[in-house]
Amino acid sequence: xxxxxxxxxxxxxxxxxxxxxxxxxxxxxxxxxxxxxxxxxxxxxxxxxxxxxxxxxxxxxxxxxxxxxxxxxxxxxxxxxxxxxxxxxxxxxxxxxxxxxxxxxxxxxxxxxxxxxxxxxxxxxxxxxxxxxxxxxxxxxxxxxxxxxxxxxxxxxxx
Numbered sequence: 001x002x003x004x005x006x007x008x009x010x011x012x013x014x015x016x017x018x019x020x021x022x023x024x025x026x027x028x029x030x031x032x033x034x035x036x037x038x039x040x041x042x043x044x045x046x047x048x049x050x051x052x053x054x055x056x057x058x059x060x061x062x063x064x065x066x067x068x069x070x071x072x073x074x075x076x077x078x079x080x081x082x083x084x085x086x087x088x089x090x091x092x093x094x095x096x097x098x099x100x101x102x103x104x105x106x107x108x109x110x111x112x113x114x115x116x117x118x119x120x121x122x123x124x125x126x127x128x129x130x131x132x133x134x135x136x137x138x139x140x141x142x143x144x145x146x147x148x149x150x151x152x153x154x155x156x157x158x159x
Contacts, residue, residue, distance in 0.1 A: 006141025086145030
């Protein structure tokens with residue numbers, strides 16, 4: 001029997017990020033610009049799944065860095081996963097979020113400040129992982145494609 005390597009879409013995203021990072025970066029930046037310019041009315045899905053915009057201060061540049069992430073709400077909070085499509089290293093946005101501890105989220109036309117907390121409790125992580133993979137099954141594929149444990153954070157509205 002062959003080993004389950006996960007979904008075709010997840011493996012495709014992994015290939016794109018690993019072998020054609022410039023294409024992935026261009027697509028992500030274009031989606032973020034469309035989302036921003038339309039006030040969150042356009043570019044709010046990726047592969048039929050909802051996304052949101054997160055802007056974080058760069059840990060070395062001090063400049064705002066924007067990324068589009070899968071939208072996975074948990075009540076009033078948002079769950080995010082530093083998957084980078086299952087590459088060996090965590091994405092830069094994750095490293096920036098860990099360093100800053102806060103960011104600005106835009107969900108549709110609603111923009112708000114958030115604080116972040118990395119999930120370390122095993123029970124909370126299991127619950128969050130189920131919610132993430134239910135909303136976006138490719139996260140499970142990404143986990144199969146890497147030796148690192150994909151990190152999860154909770155974003156909570158600040159104030």
